Amino acid sequence: MDEIKFRPFGDGAVTIDISKNNRDGRLIIEQIEKKCFKGLIEIVPGFTTITVYYDPFAIYQICNGLSPFQFVEMKLKQIINEIGEEKKYSSREIIIPVCYGGELGPDLVNVANYHHLTEEEVINLHASQEYVVHMIGFAPGFPYLSGLSKKIATPRKDTPRTFIPAGSVGIGGEQTGIYPLESPGGWNLIGRTPLTLFNPNANIPSLLQAGDTIRFQPITYKEFEVLKEAEKN
Structure with missing residues (x-):
């Protein structure tokens, strides 16, 4: 996959920059949906981004000293790293x-x-x-x-x-x-x-x-x- 960057979007969301590879984006969304974690609210695809909305209060209860953003970023990186380079999105x-x-x-x-x-x-x-x-x-x-x-x-x-x-x-x-x-x-x-x-x-x-x-x-x-x-x- 191309380089992926994470940035906070307010106090209740993380935006993932995925350059222009939208099929990689769909693969990431599928993986997040499969590995859904406590506090996840919604996943919104954009043209070159994916925004993951979460409940900061729910995340705070399980973030073990990290900020809610740091915890969600860590979870998302783990989920994306599990995809593997060989896996491709099968589009309709x-x-x-x-x-x-x-x-x-x-x-x-x-x-x-x-x-x-x-x-x-x-x-x-x-x-x-x-x-x-x-x-x-x-x-x-x-x-x-x-x-x-x-x-x-x-x-x-x-x-x-x-x-x-x-x-x-x-x-x-x-x-x-x-x-x-x-x-x-x-x-x-x-x-x-x-x-x-x-x-x-x-x-x-x-x-x-x-x-x-x-x-x-x-x-x-x-x-x-x-x-x-x-x-x-």
Whole structure:
């Protein structure tokens, strides 16, 4: 694994810096969950960090003269050291069907013009890449994905939209992502998926998790309507 650093985050959390290797991050999270210790509250993955929240009062009872931060840092180092260099995170591979362009992707033509490409070339570049979910943020279930081709990296819009439909696939700078819920936003919308990315009533509300591998699959508007209807049932 790359070098890992620890730093306090307030008086009830430790932030682990994991550089840009998100799959190592998922492996660390899995290991912490398996070796859960007294006082652990929550593990929150970030783009290049993992923040481990703990109850300092519960830790104080068992920290044997160390500060709560020192004790939790020690426990986390022990847990991470047990992983071993040979172990790798086995990520889920998820296919996201997307209908590109038209009313579902109103900014596709703008992205194409910005890069002096055809719309079809933008679609091919977007759909030919393998992406990794680095974190879920901004809105419940919103995945920040790495892996976008620099050939279609496009600045965010100067004026954000006040309404973006759920399932919209966008490009913002060097990242691509999917809006799981209706919301405002400033990314360039190039298509839409019929899949439900966030269901608050499900046992696991977010379809995507940090560490997942994603591929986009172009579909027609008719296929989009059929899949969208199937999602309702």
